[in-house]
Amino acid sequence: MTAPCEPLVRVQAEDFDPAAESRRLTEGRRDVGAVVSFTGLCRDENGRLDALELEHYPGMAEAEIARIAAEAAERWPLTGLTVIHRFGRIAPGENIVLVVAASSHRRAAFESADFLMDFLKSRAPFWKKEHVSEKNSGDWVEARAGDLEDMKRWQR
Amino acid sequence: MTAPCEPLVRVQAEDFDPAAESRRLTEGRRDVGAVVSFTGLCRDENGRLDALELEHYPGMAEAEIARIAAEAAERWPLTGLTVIHRFGRIAPGENIVLVVAASSHRRAAFESADFLMDFLKSRAPFWKKEHVSEKNSGDWVEARAGDLEDMKRWQR
Amino acid sequence: MKLVYFAWVRERIGLPEETVDLPADVKTVTDLLAWLKTRGENYETALERSDVIRVAINQEHAEHTAALPRNGEVALFPPMTGG
Amino acid sequence: MKLVYFAWVRERIGLPEETVDLPADVKTVTDLLAWLKTRGENYETALERSDVIRVAINQEHAEHTAALPRNGEVALFPPMTGG
Numbered sequence: 236m237t238a239p240c241e242p243l244v245r246v247q248a249e250d251f252d253p254a255a256e257s258r259r260l261t262e263g264r265r266d267v268g269a270v271v272s273f274t275g276l277c278r279d280e281n282g283r284l285d286a287l288e289l290e291h292y293p294g295m296a297e298a299e300i301a302r303i304a305a306e307a308a309e310r311w312p313l314t315g316l317t318v319i320h321r322f323g324r325i326a327p328g329e330n331i332v333l334v335v336a337a338s339s340h341r342r343a344a345f346e347s348a349d350f351l352m353d354f355l356k357s358r359a360p361f362w363k364k365e366h367v368s369e370k371n372s373g374d375w376v377e378a379r380a381g382d383l384e385d386m387k388r389w390q391r
Numbered sequence: 392m393t394a395p396c397e398p399l400v401r402v403q404a405e406d407f408d409p410a411a412e413s414r415r416l417t418e419g420r421r422d423v424g425a426v427v428s429f430t431g432l433c434r435d436e437n438g439r440l441d442a443l444e445l446e447h448y449p450g451m452a453e454a455e456i457a458r459i460a461a462e463a464a465e466r467w468p469l470t471g472l473t474v475i476h477r478f479g480r481i482a483p484g485e486n487i488v489l490v491v492a493a494s495s496h497r498r499a500a501f502e503s504a505d506f507l508m509d510f511l512k513s514r515a516p517f518w519k520k521e522h523v524s525e526k527n528s529g530d531w532v533e534a535r536a537g538d539l540e541d542m543k544r545w546q547r
Numbered sequence: 548m549k550l551v552y553f554a555w556v557r558e559r560i561g562l563p564e565e566t567v568d569l570p571a572d573v574k575t576v577t578d579l580l581a582w583l584k585t586r587g588e589n590y591e592t593a594l595e596r597s598d599v600i601r602v603a604i605n606q607e608h609a610e611h612t613a614a615l616p617r618n619g620e621v622a623l624f625p626p627m628t629g630g
Numbered sequence: 631m632k633l634v635y636f637a638w639v640r641e642r643i644g645l646p647e648e649t650v651d652l653p654a655d656v657k658t659v660t661d662l663l664a665w666l667k668t669r670g671e672n673y674e675t676a677l678e679r680s681d682v683i684r685v686a687i688n689q690e691h692a693e694h695t696a697a698l699p700r701n702g703e704v705a706l707f708p709p710m711t712g713g
Contacts, residue, residue: 253410253413253428254409254410254413257409257410257428257430261430261432261484263484264484265434265435265438265483265484266434266435266437267432267434267484268431268432268433268434269429269430269431269432270428270429270430270432271427271428271429271504272409272413272426272427272428272430273425273426273427273497273500273501274413274417274425274426274428275424275425275497275713276417276423276424276425276426277424278421278422278423278424278495279421279422281422282421289712290636290637291712292634292636292686292689292705292707294689295686295689295690295705298689298690299689299690299691320712320713327421328417328419328420328421328423331713332712332713339434341429341431341508341630342541344429345429345501345504345505345508348427348501349501352497352501352713355712355713356710356711356712356713357709357710358691358710359710359712359713360636360686360705360707360710360712361710361711361712361713362636362637362707362708362710362711362712363711363712364637375637375638375708375711376711377709377711378708378709378710378711382713385498431630445629446553446554447629448551448553448603448606448622448624450606451603451606451607451622454606454607455606455607455608476629476630487630488629488630497713508630511629511630512627512628512629512630513627514608514627515627515629515630516553516603516622516624516627516629517627517628517629517630518553518554518624518625518627518628518629519628519629520554531554531555531625531628532628533626533628534625534626534627534628538630
């Protein structure tokens, strides 16, 4: 097997462009057979939510995502991998997180993107606070037990 | 559960724009939490391949993809689903197929896109012929036994 | 009955489609494949491994045991390789 | 030792970070959590359900049984909800 690809990891307040990130992994190449892109967006929860406030642990957020991305690049034969996670105030309809996985093989692209999202949810140091329409301050989103279950799917 | 979304299905010779198709499923909405996009591209197989020629069964190709997409929309709570498959001559680096699945829920978006691709591979009436660099005409790509196995993952 | 062929089935038979008058005793897809093979070497070569030949009746996948329709279109083709 | 707090741990303690001198017998994360709870009601409330508190030592996830580092940064926070 060839050397694992070098993942691109960014943690930022600004929005990102999923199309530009996909293009970066394919442009000028003839060995990419599959690109899977996951975009996570802020929902308004049937109008209940004004915005999400995403707190993060600067430094560790980047380091932890880089560790997870490196593990995916070891585990699947990827030609490229990009992970971007935003922080700060995010309104409904806006992007929160992006994973783009490129590979010669369809299944590697799907599985690695799925793996990345499961691990991000349970291991990347980000916390969502809800700003709700009725009151001034909101509550912290509780971690779902299901998120941990999702992550366990990848144990081997 | 709300009514299943109306999938958009296109079979065409022209290229498509994955970004525009993703945008169509999210723009102006506040209920989409996850968008998974799969793009299948033509590889050059380490320089061996000049192009792929994709033959299809007009009429049945659209109908069969529509049947598979409708099944996915029944099975997962999707807010939108788009499937585009190209035919004709496709050069390495060019797009072949696109699936975009949008949902409130991450897992529904991932699983339905994965399901769509498995079923497209084994049930949509398309055939790939390889145009190889050394000779004038190439061979038809053989169906992989693995493709059928992939599809069986979804039986319940 | 209208028959349509795709990919290497089409190439080996040498026709993309044709309209045929079927004998009365050709009732199923299996009968059709056996009857076509008697029509010449090109058909014999194309349909030699009849177990791998896929069939659609009026643009829906069908089994070899399926009855032929009274009217419509029967398609013969190799396993699909799209996606 | 530098301590950093996030999300509702930060809000309940009322500080994003602080530097503390630990008693000699505070050797593990569990010891640290118990000691912090003696420092006031805000700490007690924040760390009440200590089983759900997650810990990172020098920006890597750690168990409650982990030994505290000689130098560096210990972070306390709720289960993560990114992605």
